Amino acid sequence: MITHPFTYRAPSTIEEAVAALGRSRDAKVIAGGHSLLPLMKLGLAQPDALVDLRRIASLRDIRAEADGTIVVGALATHRSIAEDRTIVSKLAALAEAAAAVGDPLVRARGTIGGSLAHADPAADEPAPVLAFDALIRAIGSKGKRDIRAGEYFKAAFETALAPDEIVAEIRFPAQTGRTGSAYVKFAHPASRFAVVGVAATVTLKGDGTVERAAIGVTGAADAPFRAAQAEKAITGTKGDAKAIAAAAAKAAEGITTLSDLVASSDYRRHLVTVYARRALERATQRAQG
Amino acid sequence: MxxxxxxxxxxxxxxxxxxxxxxxxxxxxxxxxxxxxxxxxxxxxxxxxxxxxxxxxxxxxxxxxxxxxxxxxxxxxxLAKNGELHPVQRAFASEHALQCGFCTPGLLITAVDFLARNPTPTDSEIRHAIEGNLCRCTGYHNIVNAVRSAAEMMTTTAQPKVAAGVKR
Known part of the structure; x- marks a missing residue:
C-alpha cells in the first residue's frame, strides 16, 4: 500500500517528461518501478509527482549503430537485454548481469535505465556498464550529454545525474578484435542482490597477450568501481591462470569494502578477488574463442 | 484526484x-x-x-x-475457458502441486507465461522460471512435476491430430 499522495502522468516524449520533472518540487521518474514502488511503500521515497516513461516507445530499443556502438534504451527490461541476440554475442557480461537480476518476474518489468538511475550499490548492471566503459546518455532541460560510466556512480544511490535529467540510453562502444567478457556474482541467497558481482572484459593481441582489460565491481563498496590495479596487472601478460590469479588478488586494492549482516568487510574483500579471478578467466577464454 | x-x-x-x-x-x-x-x-x-x-x-x-x-x-x-480448466490448472490438480494453495494463483500465471515462451522446458529451466514465486508448503517438487506435465499436455494438444485413432 502506498499512502503518500502524488500526481501521475505518462507523457509521450522525453522532452515532455523533462518538462514535467521541472514542474514539481519532488518529482520522480518511473519506468519498471521495481526499485521505486517498494521504496514508496516503505515511505523512504515520497515523491509528489510520478513521471512515467512507458509511452516513450523509442526508449525501449536495443540497436547497433553503423560504427558498432550498441545502444540500449533506458526502458529495455532486464529480460529483453538478457535475451537479445546482439547483446548475448557482443556484450556477454551485460547479458549475464541482466539475467542475474532478481527473479524472472522482476526481470520482466525492471529496466536498465531504472537500475542505473536508482544506483543501488548492489545492482548487477553497473558492473558491465563500467567494464565496457559505456556512456550514459542523459537528457535534461539543458539538452543531452553523455556521462562516462567511470564518472557516473558517485555513492550509494547517488549518481552524476542532475535532478531534471533522465537516462535515455546506455551506449556501449564497439568491441573490437579478440574481446571476451563475463559477469559472475555471489548472490545474496534471499534477495539475489550481488553481495559481490564482477564483470570483466579482456582484449587479446594477435600473439595472445592481454592488450587491455577492464573490471567492474558491484556490491562490494559504497558505489560500483573499476578495479584499476588488477586491470593494470593483467595487461601485457599472457592471460594464463597464474597471471589472472595475481591480477585478481589486487582487485580490491584501495577500496573500502562494505560490512553488513550478510558479509563482513574482509569477507567481501576476499570475494572480490575470487570473483575477479573467475570473471577474468571466463572473459579470457571467450576472447581466445 | x-x-x-x-x-x-x-x-x-x-x-x-x-x-x-x-x-x-x-x-x-x-x-x-x-x-x-x-x-x-x-x-x-x-x-x-x-x-x-x-x-x-x-x-x-x-x-x-x-x-x-x-x-x-x-x-x-x-485462465479457464468455457468452464474448462487451463492445462496448467489441470496439471497442478493432478500432480498435487499445492498444499495450502496461497501461492498457487501466482505460480499458475508464471507457468502460463513461461510455457508460452518455452513449450518444452527442462526441469532445470522450470525451477529457474519459478524463482520469483515462493511456496512454503510443497518444497516445489510437485510444482515442477505439474509444469512439466502441463507442457506435455499443451504440446500434445497443439499438434495436428494426424495420429488420431492410433493406439499408443
Whole structure:
C-alpha cells in the first residue's frame, strides 16, 4: 500500500517528461518501478509527482549503430537485454548481469535505465556498464550529454545525474578484435542482490597477450568501481591462470569494502578477488574463442 | 484526484477511476472483487500476486493501476475457458502441486507465461522460471512435476491430430 499522495502522468516524449520533472518540487521518474514502488511503500521515497516513461516507445530499443556502438534504451527490461541476440554475442557480461537480476518476474518489468538511475550499490548492471566503459546518455532541460560510466556512480544511490535529467540510453562502444567478457556474482541467497558481482572484459593481441582489460565491481563498496590495479596487472601478460590469479588478488586494492549482516568487510574483500579471478578467466577464454 | 483508465481484464474491457496510489492488485481485489490474486508480502518478493500484463507475468503489487491504462490483464480467474480448466490448472490438480494453495494463483500465471515462451522446458529451466514465486508448503517438487506435465499436455494438444485413432 502506498499512502503518500502524488500526481501521475505518462507523457509521450522525453522532452515532455523533462518538462514535467521541472514542474514539481519532488518529482520522480518511473519506468519498471521495481526499485521505486517498494521504496514508496516503505515511505523512504515520497515523491509528489510520478513521471512515467512507458509511452516513450523509442526508449525501449536495443540497436547497433553503423560504427558498432550498441545502444540500449533506458526502458529495455532486464529480460529483453538478457535475451537479445546482439547483446548475448557482443556484450556477454551485460547479458549475464541482466539475467542475474532478481527473479524472472522482476526481470520482466525492471529496466536498465531504472537500475542505473536508482544506483543501488548492489545492482548487477553497473558492473558491465563500467567494464565496457559505456556512456550514459542523459537528457535534461539543458539538452543531452553523455556521462562516462567511470564518472557516473558517485555513492550509494547517488549518481552524476542532475535532478531534471533522465537516462535515455546506455551506449556501449564497439568491441573490437579478440574481446571476451563475463559477469559472475555471489548472490545474496534471499534477495539475489550481488553481495559481490564482477564483470570483466579482456582484449587479446594477435600473439595472445592481454592488450587491455577492464573490471567492474558491484556490491562490494559504497558505489560500483573499476578495479584499476588488477586491470593494470593483467595487461601485457599472457592471460594464463597464474597471471589472472595475481591480477585478481589486487582487485580490491584501495577500496573500502562494505560490512553488513550478510558479509563482513574482509569477507567481501576476499570475494572480490575470487570473483575477479573467475570473471577474468571466463572473459579470457571467450576472447581466445 | 482519480484518473480514468481503460483496461481489459480477463477479456472484458472496462473503464475505471483509480487513484494514482492504487496498486494493480488493489484494483483487482478491492474494486473488482477478483480475490483469486493474493497478496503475500506486498514487497515484490513472494509472487503470490502475479498476473499477466500484456502477456507477461507481473507482480501486481509492484505496478500501479494507472500504469495498466490500455493494457490487457489476465488473472487466475481468466485462465479457464468455457468452464474448462487451463492445462496448467489441470496439471497442478493432478500432480498435487499445492498444499495450502496461497501461492498457487501466482505460480499458475508464471507457468502460463513461461510455457508460452518455452513449450518444452527442462526441469532445470522450470525451477529457474519459478524463482520469483515462493511456496512454503510443497518444497516445489510437485510444482515442477505439474509444469512439466502441463507442457506435455499443451504440446500434445497443439499438434495436428494426424495420429488420431492410433493406439499408443
Amino acid at each position: 482519480g484518473q480514468a483508465i481503460t483496461v481489459t481484464i480477463n477479456g472484458a474491457k472496462q473503464t475505471k477511476d483509480v487513484e494514482p496510489t492504487q496498486l494493480l492488485v488493489e484494483l483487482l481485489r478491492d474494486t473488482l472483487g477478483l480475490t483469486g490474486t493474493h497478496v503475500g508480502c506486498d514487497t515484490s518478493q513472494c509472487g503470490a500476486c502475479t498476473v499477466l500484463v500484456d502477456g507477461r507475468a507481473t507482480k501486481s503489487c509492484t505496478i500501479l493501476a494507472v500504469q495498466t491504462d490500455g493494457a490487457e490483464v489476465v488473472t487466475v480467474e481468466g
